[in-house]
Amino acid sequence: MKKLREIKLAKRADGFCIQFDAMASQCEVIIETSDPALAKQLGEQVSTEVWRIEDKYSRYTSDSLCSQINQSQGKPIAIDDETFALLNFADTCYQLSDGVFDITSGVLRKVWCFDCSDNIPTALAIAKVMENVGWHKIKYDNRQMILPINMEIDFGGIGKEYAVDRAIVLINSVTEQPVLVNLGGDLATNSSRKNGQPWQVGVEHPGFVDKKTIVVSLFKGALATSGDAKRFLEKNGQRYSHILNAKTGWPIEHAPRSMTVSAPQCIQAGILATLAQMQGENAEQFLVEQGIKHWAIR
């Protein structure tokens, strides 16, 4: 199916808002400027960059680099500098989490289907899939990578946040006007607003019907949220969140249903939110000890 790609430009009291769809999310770029040409140019550049990253790293797009890697059948596949840098980042996250965060863990979806049912897989089924999980089994350098047969990688845990940061880098090379980039709740700003006031950001918690949106004041930096209240399994009163421990193949127990974290860059905020979720009941304490500002919903 050919994706419909267009951007919408709307005038606001203090500037412009550009909207587009990417990465299965509603995306917006808010810019404080009186110059419509600049707003349009930024909107086009940012959306082009976000779509580029989506096309390259989405596992849902059959001709993406990610899909090519996943279909490489154990043969070496050429990678570029950008991919090498992303793999290095994923490697750091794997090391920092002692293997709990792992971009090869996506194959666990074959047995875990978080459809709010009581459909808990058997230990045997999980153990079988776990044979194809393990970042340490991957070999890569700055030119190529070798993904063992039957294994898959998935940039879902870092791709959107990376796109936010890339958008900010792009914006900084074009303008010093205040801009906010929001890709479905993962967002970042390049500076505070012209009136010196913070950006008021509504943090949505996907799936919480009756939860009021938390409004966060952000002067600069980024926010990212991990968690989705709609994705869980429940059996015998035990709730299984969709955050999986890549080391065991089982969901993390007692994790907050949603965790929002602020950090200088979106990709840091995103990984911190995920790493915190992986601490289960100690999620908040983990961030408190690191002195990291966060908002959790249990």
Place this chain on the structure above:
Amino acid sequence: MQLINESKSKKTVNKKNLKAALTLATTALLGSVQVSATPTSVAAEEDTWSFDSAFLYYSEADRVSAAEAVFNAKKTYSDDSILNLKLTVDALTGASANGAVAQPDVQTFTRPSGKGDYEIKAGETPLDDTFHDTRVQLNAQWTQALAPNVTGSVGGHLSKEYDYLSLGINGNIAYDFNKKNSTISFGLSHFQDTFTPEGGLPKPFASMPLAYHDSDDESGHDATRMGSDDDKTTSDIMVGFTQVINRRMVTQFNYSYSVVDGYLTDPFKVLSLLNNQGLAQDYLYENRPDKRTKQSVFAQTKYHFDETILDVSYRYMWDDWEIKSHTVDTRFYIPLGNGSYLEPHLRFYQQGAAQFYQPFLMEDDATPEFASADYRIGEMTAYTVGLKYGMKLADGNDLSFRLEYYRQDPKSAGHKAPGALADMEIYQSIDAIIAQVSYSF
């Protein structure tokens, strides 16, 4: 390629430096772009206070000891405005050089009040042991954004001692540009001090009078005085420039111009008046010009290695009293993991003498217009060697300890020591220990 090495080295990363590891990884990922090392500023629902407290003890061998307690409260408002309040209390006790030189005989000096006297043994540097004072200082500073990239700050200062009152105001404006990689700042400050020394203000070059006792006549003392109080004003202009060179390095340059106007003499200091044999015939109160114009340039660089931070600064100060000084100050921050760190400190100071500095007066010479034997404006070198250890407590608060050794070596500025002084130590070194405990919460 270097990134491969970097990714290998991360295998040893532990959770303790999670933030640092992520910042490094993000920098590598986002390419050559400047990655902000400053934390995100997010406004919480409420405004936050933070507190710092410190206790410092300074002790010179056989001389002055000082104890100082500092309490600092800082409130950051949701719009990033900052209110800073600081209270400092000092207590000084001990003995301070009165300016006279050591002699082969016992010397008797009148106390500054005129009431009573003290004796100094043969061969010893005359120290006035009545030196004790308590000082209370209050500083308040308000900082806020005035416009995008423009930060303004205003402050007030009050300092009160038994015989001294100092009031000050200051204002500062800073402009960030070049994507906040460059900052220019401009500051002004003004201080108004009033000095009411014990025993009044001595007349320039008046002979130290004999001490009087309870029943005695005070007129001898009064004849050497010209009033009970005087004041001075200090006006400073400061221009600064800060430049972020890259994500590891930041430099700063300051220039300051300062004019001090008013009573600048130390009413407790005398000069020995010597005869040809170098023997003291009299002690005359010192006299300094009533104006001093100081200028200084300052440069500082901080370099962030992978883990450690090196901080080096240099200051050159010169004034129209012809004092010139060089200060080199170096600190090296070494994180030990788990929030604790070590910070060695090295400081070197070298000063040339004021044009009117002289260690003593000669009976046969004409009295100069200005003269002071205060070692603090004479030629000297000094250095400080210290070590600080800081740690993060379980509750997230910071505790640190600092221990330093300070040595000051006054030097002859070329004044010939006549006769009896040849065997005396005129330029006595000072050794001091500084100990400090700080707690932030």
